[in-house]
Amino acid sequence: MEKLTDHLIVISFDCLSEHDVPLLRELPNFKAFIENSSFCTQVETIYPSVTYPCHATIVTGNFPNRHGIVNNTFIQPGKTSPDWYWHRRHIKGTTLYDEAKKAGMKTAALLWPVTAKADIDYNLPEIFANRPWHHQIPVSLSNGSPRYQLEMNSKFGHIRNGLSQPELDDFVLESTVETIRTRKPDLMLIHFVDLDSQRHMHGFSSDEALAALHRHDKRLGRIMEALKEAGIAENTTVAILGDHSALDESKVVKMNVLFKERGLIQTNASGRVTDWKAYCKSCDGSAYIYVKHQNDDAAKNQVTAILAELLQDESNGIESAITGAEANAKGADGTAFRMLEAARGYYFSEALDGDYIEEVTEQDAMRKKYTFACHGYSPEKEGYHTVFFAAGKGIRPGISIKSMHLVDEGPTFARLLGLDLGDTDGSILEGILDI
DSSP states (O other), rough: OOOOOOOEEEEEEOOBBBBHHHHTTHHHHHHHHHHOOEEEEEEEESSSSOHHHHHHHHOOOOHHHHHHHSSSOOOTOOOOOOOOOOOOGGGGGGHHHHHHHHHHHEEEEEETOOBTTOOSSEEEEEEEOOTOOOOOOHHHHHSSOOHHHHHHHHHHHGOOOOOOTTTTHHHHHHHHHHHHHHHHOOEEEEEOOOOHHHHHHOOTOOHHHHHHHHHHHHHHHHHHHHEEEHHHHGGGEEEOOOSOOOOEEEEEHHHHHHHHHTTTTTETTOOOOOSSSSEEESSSEEEEEEEETTHHHHHHHHHHHHHHHHHTOGGGGGEEEEEEEHHTTTTTTTTTSSSEEOOOOOEOOOOOOOOOOOOOOOOHHHSSSSSSOOOOTTTSSSSSEEEEEEETTBBOTOOSOEEEEGGGGHHHHHHHOOOOOSSOOOOOOGBBBOO
């Protein structure tokens, strides 16, 4: 298959929303980029619309129930910090970077989710030390490209402040610019998290989120300049995208508190889960309910009765409950017994203590216990679209796509590089391609 471009740079600005577009059109670097791009400001995300499933969808062109990344974290009942779907091995089927590598292309990924231990030439995976005896640097080194990471850390490690933002994105930016200048990768995947972090902690339209968008504009400018300095700007396609939007919330729903009260979850004296029959696994704006044993009809009946009771009153924070089969039809995890959608202003936590519903306070946010905005909601929620912009070699400029889906991005990227992801849930956006 004919290649349409020599280099593809995919920049994911986590939590970039349709509501950000008016400002993007005013910020200098976004404005210049958008004016030469083809774009869609009504991109439908996936269900659940959380970061790891979204990014696995972007590189596979498939829904979560097909690529296997059905949530950010594993079902580990009662664990304060569950493990994440960090590793490439969790993705079923091929990916954009796998196909690029097979074709002999030079690949790079910086903080792109679900790339730990992936076969990527220059890999700085998103993974963090999740055990008291783990240290961040060896965890990162052992799951990515050690020599490359050591070089980036020696040059720019002083910029970082642990996992804090905006310093982490500033480190990723400098590493990105250096990688473009010195490696000139054929495929580069970059994940910036600053905006998402600020929205979680301070709210969707907060001053902090606004400041993050301004920082992102400068980051985009630096990347575009680096492409010119590397002498590859004319032969490069750049895609700017979001993975999901977000909604403000002020109340947290804790289903597991009820499950514990009704005997579906057992804990010891210290509050640690010792056994469970049903468990609510949060996706923030939505949640899966899993029943431990598929033939446990008593637990299923009990969960069904609890939900029927809660759904009678909107103040219980649940907008809807669907079956596992219905969740599967939406691309989510069909092995769940039920999938819940939070009402506006609410989101789900896996906490086992306190009240069923709690108000989110400034103190909670400061302690990072709860948040003021989140995602994970159904893509059918009104005003919840994300965005996609593409410009450069292989892209016909000035085409506005009325609507598209996150699953369409992977096949389109593959076509630009002359690759094939096989039979995907998404379709190539042929109308924007200069074929």
